Amino acid sequence: MSKRAFLFRKSDDRVICTACARKCALREGQTGFCGVRTVKNGELNLDVYGKVAAAHIDPIEKKPLVHFNPGSKVFSLSTFGCNWMCAYCQNFDISQRRKSEGSELPPEDVILLAKAYQVEGMTYTYNEPTIFMEYAHDIGMIARREGMFNTMVSNGYWTEEAVDYSKDFLDAVTVDFKGNGEPKFMKRYTGASGPELIIQTIAELKRRGIHVELTDLIIPQIGDSLEYGKVLLTKIMDVLGPDVPIHFLRFHPDYKLINVPPTDVKILESHYNLARELGFRFVYIGNVPGHPFESTYCPSCGKVVIRRYGFRILEWNLTEHMRCKSCGEKIPIEGKLSKNAFHDRFEEVYI
Ligand code: SF4
Structure with missing residues (x-):
């Protein structure tokens, strides 16, 4: 499976990939630096699609x-x-x-x-x-x-x-x-x-x-x-x-x-x-x-609001509105x- 890419534009005899800051300028049949985006029939193809x-x-x-x-x-x-x-x-x-x-x-x-x-x-x-x-x-x-x-x-x-x-x-x-x-x-x-x-x-x-x-x-x-x-x-x-x-x-x-x-x-x-x-x-x-x-500390009162070990949460000291349970400070956590x-x-x- 592969698919025509969305992130590219044409410029003279080249195809410019716009997926990353390298902006590889490629001719027919050439593959970009990443090794997975290739020009086919004048268009850029994502070779690893799927x-x-x-x-x-x-x-x-x-x-x-x-x-x-x-x-x-x-x-x-x-x-x-x-x-x-x-x-x-x-x-x-x-x-x-x-x-x-x-x-x-x-x-x-x-x-x-x-x-x-x-x-x-x-x-x-x-x-x-x-x-x-x-x-x-x-x-x-x-x-x-x-x-x-x-x-x-x-x-x-x-x-x-x-x-x-x-x-x-x-x-x-x-x-x-x-x-x-x-x-x-x-x-x-x-x-x-x-x-x-x-x-x-x-x-x-x-x-x-x-x-x-x-x-x-x-x-x-x-x-x-x-x-x-x-x-x-x-x-x-x-x-x-x-x-x-x-x-x-x-x-x-x-x-x-x-x-x-x-x-x-x-x-x-x-x-x-x-x-x-x-x-x-x-x-x-x-x-x-x-x-x-590894843990999150309340910037206002200094208490641990989320205690972690590695990738695990061990203790949760925030309200459902993400406020510190000790002092009420809002902690910027999304979701x-x-x-x-x-x-x-x-x-x-x-x-
Ligand atoms: S490295 Fe890959 S993603 Fe980046 S511009 Fe070149 S072809 Fe596109």
């Missing part, structure tokens, strides 16, 4: 999304390919395979499967979803009709056209910065330019009312600079304000960066402290199960606490 590389049932906290329908069960899926080439990618066997393969699953069948697992929402993840945006769009539109929400985990290296196309179905996105968005780091270890285009995407997502949370993968020695961290956080504050949830993630050695050690927790805590000093109210440390900064929040929510999906 082809799933991986699927899993996850808690939404794993994305991480912690201020959006907490405790929900989501159906995660990916295709092959990516518009970046991160040297540390934990999903490199999916993202760095430039192949149009996968289990045949048209959008209707994805939703039947998702309903069978009784999920509350969809997540397009594991590889960069904007490269398969048309497939996500068609699944997402059915999901919405069935009462499910749609989320993505993305590098944010999009175009305005892609953001605009996504607004019909997309509810929330986790945008992943890497190594503080330092331009040299990004060029060498991800193959992308600096963070400006990502910040533009975030601004466009916000403008369309899509919930955004941010992560920053802190990689010791090569992507852990507090100086660049401050530059990035200052830009984020200008665009999103102090209530955007920010997650500083611990790096684990993988793929081509197998010799770089895991991030020292103290380095993560120094980034946490910087973000708090700059005025961000909801800052988290991720990939360190049991760390106190509601899931009925699945305190149940086991991990499952493999066999496709």
Whole structure:
């Protein structure tokens, strides 16, 4: 299965893909950098439409999304390919395979499967979803009709056209910065330019009312600079304000960066402290199960309003209107606490 793409335009003898910020200019028969969008008969084709590389049932906290329908069960899926080439990618066997393969699953069948697992929402993840945006769009539109929400985990290296196309179905996105968005780091270890285009995407997502949370993968020695961290956080504050949830993630050695050690927790805590000093109210440390900064604290009285361990919610101290039970402070959380929040929510999906 493959399908004519929506996100492209024609220019002289080329077809310009507008799904991501690379804007590949392709001739007949050529495939873009991501490996999954090819010009056929003068039009752009999404080669991985209806082809799933991986699927899993996850808690939404794993994305991480912690201020959006907490405790929900989501159906995660990916295709092959990516518009970046991160040297540390934990999903490199999916993202760095430039192949149009996968289990045949048209959008209707994805939703039947998702309903069978009784999920509350969809997540397009594991590889960069904007490269398969048309497939996500068609699944997402059915999901919405069935009462499910749609989320993505993305590098944010999009175009305005892609953001605009996504607004019909997309509810929330986790945008992943890497190594503080330092331009040299990004060029060498991800193959992308600096963070400006990502910040533009975030601004466009916000403008369309899509919930955004941010992560920053802190990689010791090569992507852990507090100086660049401050530059990035200052830009984020200008665009999103102090209530955007920010997650500083611990790096684990993988793929081509197998010799770089895991991030020292103290380095993560120094980034946490910087973000708090700059005025961000909801800052988290991720990939360190049991760390106190996995939990949400009331910015007014300092009490724990959501206690977590890893991806699990252990304690809930908010009213149904998302106010702190101790002092009444409104906590910016969209949606509601899931009925699945305190149940086991991990499952493999066999496709
Ligand atoms: S989505 Fe793929 S083909 Fe399109 S611009 Fe990005 S890398 Fe190029």
